[in-house]
Amino acid sequence: MKIAVCAKQIPDPAVEITYSEGSIVRPEEQVLDDTDRYGIEVALQLKEKFDAEVTIISMGPSGTQKGLQQALQMGADKAIFVDDDSLKGANSLMTANVLSEMAKSLSADIVIFGTESTDGYSGTVPQQVSRYLDLECISYVKAIEVDNDVTLTRQTVEGSEKLNMPDKCVISVTAGGVEPRYPNFKDIMAAKSKPIEQVSLGDLNMSSNQNLEFIDIENVENSKSGEKIIDEGEAYQEIVNKLKELKVI
């Protein structure tokens, strides 16, 4: 079994995102998107049971490769990435096109994603990749039971439903779906010798299509008063008064 897990390097989420010409400004050092840890965890559980090979696939400015290292520390076998200036500000469809060509080049059976990145959060790339690869997409997986068969529970609008994982498919995993493992010191050291390979856009058979054009970013006036009261034991009264005024009570 060959598994490709898509992982994205993103700016430190504790720092507010800034934009230049409509694209997110990306520092040299980016970190692994926490959302992707859930997908990696699912891949590693499959690896343990079926002796699968797990490859991280990633697109975007590679910088110090810290995020890729973090993915390898969790236990993935290797990583490949595409870093090409022409992909700056790539829309979700182009991103999916590149990632699906990468998955194809690996002959991946199972392609795993988080549900959406923390910085761009379009939330469509897993399904787009499945369509490019002509595979079914099992989206919003929130639980996995690995036995001889693999049972996936997916989130639906009204609750959940269970399916058996087929031999080939695309999966997206929701945050909180599984418990991502923390690497120990040995894992961190071992990751340093794992291969990270760059592939060029030319190696992949893809067509560029930027149908979305950035117009501008406009700041919105904050209409909130921002009134702050320091609680010295009686501040609850302010809330009670306000709820009365608003006719909630």
Place this chain on the structure above:
Amino acid sequence: MKTLIIGELINNNLSSGTLEILSKATSLNLDAQVITVGIDENPSIGLDNCKQTYLKRKSDSLNLSKAVSKISEIIENEDISLILGSSTYMCRDIIAGLSVDLNSSPVSNVIDFIIESGNVSTVNSINGGESLYKTKINSDQALLLIRPKAFDPIEVNFNDNYETIDLDSSDLEVFDIFIEEKSGPQLEDSKVVISAGRGMVEKENLELIETLALKLNAAIGGTRAIVDAGWMPYSQQVGQTGKTVKPDVYIACGISGATQHQVGMKDSKFVIAINKDEEAPIFQLADLGIVGDTLSVIPKLNENI
């Protein structure tokens, strides 16, 4: 502009997200039709002034790929240039699939759109609502995923006049369907929402929120952090990856106000925030901010309401 709205069913009715988009399409005088995808039997979804088609899925198969192929065919045959859907699990899956078939990248999390001389432009909210990001779509077909609550829903009468198309099964068999029991006020339509964050310290303290919610007839939500921690089901998550709420009163308890959370609640009419940290970003969105320990403020509210 020839427009297709992807409709969704909740409890045998058209979802509020669908009705919100229909309202916007009507106000722009778009030449719109609805294609609703669902598994319910004979839902009452026919519309007086708008063509409705029902793509009926199999309940025992995850066959959204079949729905995508059918909708792609209709879009090509009928020369449709604008495709709209709500940012829900199902519509995201469908519009993502369509975007590959039509070779046109979708725009996600749209809060408004404009049509000028045949071109579609979209507006997104970024940086927790502090800025608006505008995009022009240059392809023949524009695909938009619209955030719930972006528009007010249309009021319409429903009839039983629509065509039903049965979709084939895929290879993915669904064998255990669980419908989450819903009791009490629901996040989407409750006038008061109380949400909990990390500042509640531990799961047992959510009882304080439950007591207050009963008194105020409020729905209960939570941040991604506490949903990930297993304190609440995913269906109660408010934020970018969860639900969007727009109540008359939103009470944020022990929530710092990360962008991820702000996206889901910033349009609430009146926001009350309680947080120990005076610098917490949630206070920028608050009409009334209490700098204090949620765990001491809420019990006093419970005693005095």
